[in-house]
Amino acid sequence: MTALLHLDGVSRVYRGRRRWFGRGRDVRAVDAVSLTLAPGRTLGLVGESGCGKSTTGRIALGIEPPDAGSVHFRGARLAPPGTVQWRRQRAELQLVPQDPLGALDRRLPVAAQIAEPLLIHGLGSPAERRARVDALLADVGLGAAAGNRYPHQLSGGQRQRVVIARALAAGPALLVCDEPVSALDVSIQAQVVNMLVDLQAARGIALLFISHDLKLVRQISHSVAVMYLGRIVEQGDPEAIFAAPLHPYAQALVSAIPVPGPRQRPRIVLAGEPPDPADRPAGCAFHPRCRRVSAVCRAEPPELTRQADGRLVACHHAGAVA
Amino acid sequence: MDGVLVSIRDLRVAFAGVPALRGVDLDIAAGESLGLVGESGCGKSVTWLAALGLLTGATATGSVILTGAELLGAPAAALERVRGGRIAMIFQDPSSALNPVLSIGRQIAEALRLHRGLAGAAARAESRRLLDVVGMPDAGGRLDAFAHELSGGQNQRAMIAMALAGEPDLLIADEPTTALDATIQAQILDLLRRLQAERGMALVLISHDLAVVGDLCRRVAVMYGGRIVEEAPAASLFARPAHPYTAGLLAAMPELDGPRRRLAAIPGGVPEPGDFPSGCAFAPRCPRAGPDCVAGVPPPRSLEPGHRAACLRVAA
Numbered sequence: 001m002t003a004l005l006h007l008d009g010v011s012r013v014y015r016g017r018r019r020w021f022g023r024g025r026d027v028r029a030v031d032a033v034s035l036t037l038a039p040g041r042t043l044g045l046v047g048e049s050g051c052g053k054s055t056t057g058r059i060a061l062g063i064e065p066p067d068a069g070s071v072h073f074r075g076a077r078l079a080p081p082g083t084v085q086w087r088r089q090r091a092e093l094q095l096v097p098q099d100p101l102g103a104l105d106r107r108l109p110v111a112a113q114i115a116e117p118l119l120i121h122g123l124g125s126p127a128e129r130r131a132r133v134d135a136l137l138a139d140v141g142l143g144a145a146a147g148n149r150y151p152h153q154l155s156g157g158q159r160q161r162v163v164i165a166r167a168l169a170a171g172p173a174l175l176v177c178d179e180p181v182s183a184l185d186v187s188i189q190a191q192v193v194n195m196l197v198d199l200q201a202a203r204g205i206a207l208l209f210i211s212h213d214l215k216l217v218r219q220i221s222h223s224v225a226v227m228y229l230g231r232i233v234e235q236g237d238p239e240a241i242f243a244a245p246l247h248p249y250a251q252a253l254v255s256a257i258p259v260p261g262p263r264q265r266p267r268i269v270l271a272g273e274p275p276d277p278a279d280r281p282a283g284c285a286f287h288p289r290c291r292r293v294s295a296v297c298r299a300e301p302p303e304l305t306r307q308a309d310g311r312l313v314a315c316h317h318a319g320a321v322a
Numbered sequence: 323m324d325g326v327l328v329s330i331r332d333l334r335v336a337f338a339g340v341p342a343l344r345g346v347d348l349d350i351a352a353g354e355s356l357g358l359v360g361e362s363g364c365g366k367s368v369t370w371l372a373a374l375g376l377l378t379g380a381t382a383t384g385s386v387i388l389t390g391a392e393l394l395g396a397p398a399a400a401l402e403r404v405r406g407g408r409i410a411m412i413f414q415d416p417s418s419a420l421n422p423v424l425s426i427g428r429q430i431a432e433a434l435r436l437h438r439g440l441a442g443a444a445a446r447a448e449s450r451r452l453l454d455v456v457g458m459p460d461a462g463g464r465l466d467a468f469a470h471e472l473s474g475g476q477n478q479r480a481m482i483a484m485a486l487a488g489e490p491d492l493l494i495a496d497e498p499t500t501a502l503d504a505t506i507q508a509q510i511l512d513l514l515r516r517l518q519a520e521r522g523m524a525l526v527l528i529s530h531d532l533a534v535v536g537d538l539c540r541r542v543a544v545m546y547g548g549r550i551v552e553e554a555p556a557a558s559l560f561a562r563p564a565h566p567y568t569a570g571l572l573a574a575m576p577e578l579d580g581p582r583r584r585l586a587a588i589p590g591g592v593p594e595p596g597d598f599p600s601g602c603a604f605a606p607r608c609p610r611a612g613p614d615c616v617a618g619v620p621p622p623r624s625l626e627p628g629h630r631a632a633c634l635r636v637a638a
Contacts, residue, residue, distance in 0.1 A: 048503035155591045185361040186530055187607075190574035190587035197584070212504060215576040219585065242578060256508035257578055260536025260560045269512055270505045272459070273473045 002075065004206050005037040005174055010059050010069035012052075016278060025278040029055040031230040032069065034304075039173065040204040044221030044238060046214055046253070050277050052230040053210045057176040060208055061093045062086060074173075091121045094167035098179035100159035104151040110162045111137070111147030117169040136165040141195060157188035161195070168199065176208045181216070193220065214257055218242045226250045229277055229285040232304060236311025246313045249286045284316065292317045325352040327491055327524055328373070328409075333384035333394075335365070335372045340596040342368050344548035345384070347622075350492060355518055355525040357535030357556070359571075360545035361592045366528045369545075370494045374409060375401045407437045410485035414497035416477035420469040426453070426480045427465030430487055437488035452483040457513055475506035482513065492524040493517075499534065511538055532571055536560055541628070544568050547593050547603025549619070554629035564631035567604045602633070610635045 009032045016025035030052040037043050037060075045053045058064040059071060062078045071078040073093065079085035094117075097103045104113055111133050118129045134144045140161040151159055160180065167175055177196065181189040197220055200207055211217050217224055218238045225235040226247065234247040245251045255268040270289050275281055281288050287297040296316050304312040328350040335343035343365040350356055358366045371377045373386040373393060386393040388408060393401065405411075413419045421429055430449040434440040440448055446465065453461035456479040469477055478498060485493055495514060499507035515538055518525045529535050535542055535556070542559045544552040544567065552565040563569040573586035590607040593599060599606050601616040608615065614634055622630040 048505060157591060185592045186532075186571055187361060187574055187588035187592065190585035191589070193585055194587055213576075214504075215578050218578065219576040219582050239582075252505055254578070256504045258507070258511065258531070258533040258537035259578065260533055261557060267508060267512070269508055273475060273506065274503065 003036045003072070004039045004074065005035075005060060005208075006072040007033060007035045007056070007060060007066075008070050008072070009034055010056070010066035010071060012055050012059060012064060013067050027278045028230050028280060029277060030059065030066070033227075033230075033232055034069075035060075035225060035232075035235075037174065037206050037208060038222075039206055040200065041222045042200065042207040042209055042220055044217035044224040045208060045210045045227065046212065046217055046224060047227035048212065048253075048274055050229070050274060051227040052277075053227050054178055056227070057095070057178050057208055057210050060174070061095055061176050062090055063095075087121070091117070091170040092173040094170065094172040094175050096160075096164055096167050096175055096177040096180045098182050100156065100163045100183070101151060103163050104159060106151050109148050109150060110154070114147070114162065114166045114169055117166060121170050123170065132169070133165075136168055139168065139199065140165045141191075155188075156184050157192060160184060160192055164192075164196070164199070168203075172205060174206045174208065176210070178210045179212065180209075182211070182213070189216075196220075214242060214254060226253065229275065229280060231285065231314065232312070233286065233314045234311065235304070235313075236309075240309060240311060246307065246311070246318045247286075247315045248290045248292055248317075252289075284314075326350070327352045327389060329385075329387045330369070330373065331385040331387075333369060333372060333382065333386060335368050335377065335380050335382045337380050337595070341598065342380075342548055342595040343372065343382075344598070346545075346548075346550055348543060348550060348553075350524050350526060352491065353518075353522045353524055354541060355527065355539040357539035357542040358526060358528045358545060359530070359532055359535050359542060361530060363592060363594050364545040365548045365595075366545050367496050370411065370496070370526065370528070374405055374411065374494075376405075376411075403437075406433055406485075406490070407488040408490055409492045409494065410488060410490040411494040411496065412478070412481045412485050412498050414500050416481040416501075417469050417474065419481060420477060422469055425466050425468055426472070426483075430480070430484050433484050433487035448487075449483070452486055453480070455486065455517075456480075456483045457509075458483070473506075474502050475509060478502065478510055479513070482510075482517070486517070486521075489521075490523060492526065494526045494528065496528040497530070498527070500529070500531075507534075514538060532560075532575060544571070547598045548595065549603065549632065550622075551604065551633070552631040553622075554625075554631075558626065558629050562629075564625055564629070564636045565604075565633045566608045566610050566635070568631075570607075 011032055012030040014027040033056055047053050059066050073089055114133045114136055115129050118124055137144055137147055142161055181192050221238045224238040224241055225232045228249045234250045242254055245254050252268045252270045272289050283299050284297045284302050287293045302314045302316045304314045307313055326349050330346055330348040333346040346369055360366045372382040427449045431445040434445045434448055450461050458464050458479045499510050527535055527539055539556055542556050543550050546567050552568045563572055570588040588607055601618055602620050605611040605615040620632045620634045622632045623636050624630050
């Protein structure tokens with residue numbers, strides 16, 4: 001199967017502010033990340049704040065050009081932002097952000113906002129656009145009457161449905177969902193997740209699902225990548241990774257998930273805080289917090305290496321201890 | 323119940339006539355850990371803000387008794403001794419709960435002066451010891467740090483140190499790990515577990531996350547629409563949820579083990595104060611609701627010792 005989207009060794013560096021006589025500190029938010037997403041599939045991207053998962057999503061969307069590496073969509077390189085070809089590609093690449101209230105214009109009825117991508121991409125006549133907006137509202141489980149309402153008149157779950165309808169308007173092939181349900185109540189999260197999964201099945205949309213919720217990612221992803229400080233540390237089948245992670249960071253992340261009642265495996269509590277992305281440790285970035293650290297970890301950054309079961313792990317000791 | 327520390331009876335709170343809390347009965351035993359679970363607007367935070375007299379512009383009726391003394395309507399001076407002294411509270415966002423222009427050490431010392439009469443070098447030494455107790459790295463150096471110089475997890479540790487300064491009998495932790503990353507959340511939950519066990523302090527953990535509550539608490543109360551709908555030992559609640567809302571919440575949670583399955587969503591939306599349905603507040607979303615559920619508020623029924631559910635469909 002040909003890849004829908006392919007990120008090949010992309011990096012993104014934010015330049016630190018230069019001071020007199022001093023060097024500004026650069027933040028390498030994403031460092032040589034490669035990902036492949038097949039049509040209609042879901043790739044889960046997990047990690048803690050500052051690990052670069054949102055920046056990776058923005059690179060995949062073509063909103064932020066990578067400083068190194070390349071992004072290919074349907075086999076063609078993503079065009080530079082602002083060009084006609086980029087605009088055409090962007091119609092098929094859409095974002096579902098975390099905070100729907102922040103993503104919507106408070107002064108416009110939601111129907112006008114759902115119609116906006118159609119206007120921008122010049123799709124349909126005014127009558128066709130109106131019909132399309134009604135159909136989109138129905139697709140996300142809202143009545144046509146909801147279209148006349150303003151964002152503050154809707155609940156959090158309804159607002160997120162509006163944001164998803166807008167993302168679907170131009171007929172995308174890929175949705176980058178950046179923590180799409182984190183701001184919602186628990187009983188509403190499941191509604192929105194099920195809706196996304198159903199829309200994906202009906203339209204063959206691929207999802208890049210960015211989340212800190214490992215349990216949710218396991219339920220809906222076909223493959224998963226764990227990031228730490230800008231790099232992918234483990235990638236592969238979600239069942240395998242969450243059942244028996246190989247990278248020590250992935251192990252700690254999985255064991256940090258709260259579970260009711262007595263736990264089967266003792267929790268690995270990581271010492272210390274995630275390090276500052278502007279002050280990345282040498283060698284393996286995880287080595288200051290790692291239980292299995294050795295001399296090679298402090299000197300050499302480990303490469304992502306394929307393991308016997310097919311998953312990729314970036315750890316000098318991955319093969320040695322299961 | 324033996325050794326009841328706090329006893330809440332028929333606590334009702336309204337903001338400008340809009341009811342937010344509609345009759346809460348809850349007992350906290352000395353040294354126990356209780357989880358208070360529910361979604362936004364269910365009243366889980368309001369219960370404790372009202373109990374501690376921290377709500378402005380609200381009317382609260384009912385009774386909150388702390389070892390024989392009524393807190394509701396108590397004089398300000400009495401409440402000030404209770405707050406931070408007998409009952410301490412920590413919040414979701416530590417960096418906004420801390421004073422940005424005072425050092426961490428000064429803020430802990432203030433609590434020590436108010437509740438234990440410590441000052442000067444003694445207060446500084448005790449502040450440092452408390453920062454050690456909560457696992458602050460480089461405790462001595464952090465006394466002079468400000469909130470913006472610390473990470474979210476370190477700020478929450480500083481808040482917990484301040485809460486411990488008055489040696490409280492009860493710590494109310496309101497979503498203490500919601501703003502934190504997963505690995506830091508695990509650190510803070512372990513810290514709360516250790517402090518509660520070592521000090522024999524009672525703990526009320528307010529959370530929207532059943533898994534977090536089940537991880538830390540022995541007993542759980544589930545709230546919906548301004549009332550407690552189910553109350554049980556954590557093990558019974560997770561094994562045999564009785565109220566359809568509790569069962570629905572558990573089914574909506576994805577699991578880390580077992581076969582992957584479609585999530586079971588609860589239909590409808592979370593009711594907001596001012597828009598609470600009459601009768602059983604969950605009835606409009608409930609798969610088992612009938613006309614009798616709307617007719618009146620279902621009283622709590624006892625299922626087994628310590629396990630109660632306010633549902634007409636539960637066999638008593």
